[in-house]
């Protein structure tokens with residue numbers, strides 16, 4: 435029997451393909467649709483302390499190659515996502531946005547108190563890479579900020595130590611483009627007990643335009659936004675591969691969750707070959723809906739059967755140089 439189960443820290447998933455934070459995971463109805471689908475776990479939209487309406491519309495556009503968005507972190511606020519956990523039966527991971535460090539730590543405290551009260555929250559993905567907050571940069575591009583944020587975040591997490599139901603903790607990173615950046619980031623993240631990093635967020639501040647009407651497709655930030663979908667798969671693969679090699683060199687246990695342009699089983703296979711422990715689906719999920727998880731999982735299983743691989747460890751990270 436071909437097995438595509440995986441472990442991220444102490445969290446066991448029966449499949450390795452789940453939703454990215456972003457599309458169709460903002461409202462309770464959307465989270466329930468995910469709960470009824472074949473995703474092995476559920477990741478929420480990145481949340482702030484209070485609810486936010488986000489940027490002006492139109493703010494999302496997709497074509498046959500990929501997507502551009504400048505949503506601006508629209509979400510219902512952390513209390514809502516904690517309450518939603520009552521209706522979720524699968525492993526539930528909350529994505530924490532937050533506009534500054536103080537807000538992030540307050541949100542984390544709320545989550546940790548809820549976990550102590552036995553709410554069904556199994557993981558936290560801290561988003562350090564949103565490209566669409568007007569007037570703010572992508573945090574994880576600044577190495578000093580990254581270290582300072584992680585130091586403060588882990589002080590809060592240690593303060594609230596939860597012994598049972600310990601959530602997995604990870605961060606969502608932006609794409610990096612220069613090779614030395616991977617080692618600089620690893621020098622920092624390896625100082626902290628992170629379970630995972632998610633690579634990559636959308637490629638920030640891209641521009642897709644409409645030549646017929648001679649306009650942008652989205653309104654905020656002069657029409658610029660995060661690019662997702664097929665446009666970004668080569669960058670996503672390279673980020674997963676470079677982090678995999680750097681983390682292996684350091685004997686790190688930090689797992690890599692791949693994200694960026696996964697449309698089918700071959701794409702998922704390629705990410706795992708580069709070293710991903712699991713993969714997330716964003717743009718394709720937005721286009722296709724919850725059916726994409728079963729389809730892509732089945733396609734991955736067909737590829738593994740053809741290659742006589744019975745589980746992900748048979749090929750994870752084994753990319754060869756020609």
Ligand code: RRO
Nearest residue numbers: 504505506507564566636660
């Ligand atoms: O809401 C958004 O505009 C958004 C976020 Br928080 C993010 O992390 N990545 C993205 O492409 N859009």
